[in-house]
Amino acid sequence: MLIREIIAYIFMSIGAIFAIITVIGLIRFPDVYTRIHAAAVVLTISAAFLTFGVAIYVWEFFLSLKIVLIGVFFLIANPMATHSIARASYRTKVAKLKVRTVDEYSDYLGSEDK
């Protein structure tokens, strides 16, 4: 087995571990926003590690470039999507928190409904 393949397997394993952590977070966290936090942060880096590992495993210039581009797309698009979901679920009052201490976004919006 080549050293390159071992490095690729290490990257892919790190990605898979992060994906498992994402699932645990999605199940165990109490409300919408913390779950979105898990999906945004951990799943993004998981997809980045996975695509990077696959790009090392393939090791052909144009194919690896395309796969790395997919990873960059994940890095950009996944936080954007989760941000949009969180913002929409706050503004349409779908998911309101019952217990909270600080709510700066409500102050920013200027709403009295706290």
Add this chain to the structure above:
Amino acid sequence: MTKDKIVLSVLLVLFALILFSLSAFPLQEIFPGSTAEHIIKSAVEETASLNLVTAILYDYRAFDSLGESTVIFSAVSAIVLILSFKQLPVSSKGLSFIVKRTFALLTPFIFLFGLYIITHGHLSPGGGFQGGVILGSISIIFCIIYGSAFDYEKYSPQTKTLLETGGALLFVFMGLLGLFTGGYFLRNVNPLFGELGSIISAGSIPFINIGIGFKVGAGLAIIFYSMIQKTYREE
């Protein structure tokens, strides 16, 4: 036994019968002398297209594809005719600043991917219909993220209609070109021109792909913008 269970059991029995009758046919074999054998053996030499599905769609059965694009054309015309008696309420209010800037970063790549799928239709999976859907989705996401005023100013309905009609006319023009270069309607014009496997090869198949791509993308965008006129609520 309730009515639902009776219906379900009848459906299951029919499904089992269909599966049983299918098992009587040798699906794996290719009969000698059939159309499938001819296409698998000699489609690459005849059409110079590495993707056999594209070779069937735009060479052997190009007339059928012309009919399909006519179906899309008539569907777009009917939807516009039924739904567009009301003026489009434009709104420039979209999603948040972060989403707008990030999508501005991503849009050229999505557009490039759509063009890649369209122009490599005869080499790799994809083709005019699939790439056209990607191009149409850009216009739809514009409406969601930037508000409908943005897309309305950038690409007015006249532009979309022009693109759709241009795509259809390009398809028919390639068909007439096959007629004039000594052959029949939608004949593949000079498939041996260019090297096998490069972008400029396979005769008229790439041009038909480009025509269908712009036609499908513009048609889907027109359908979407005709439908949101009824349901859009201006805030």
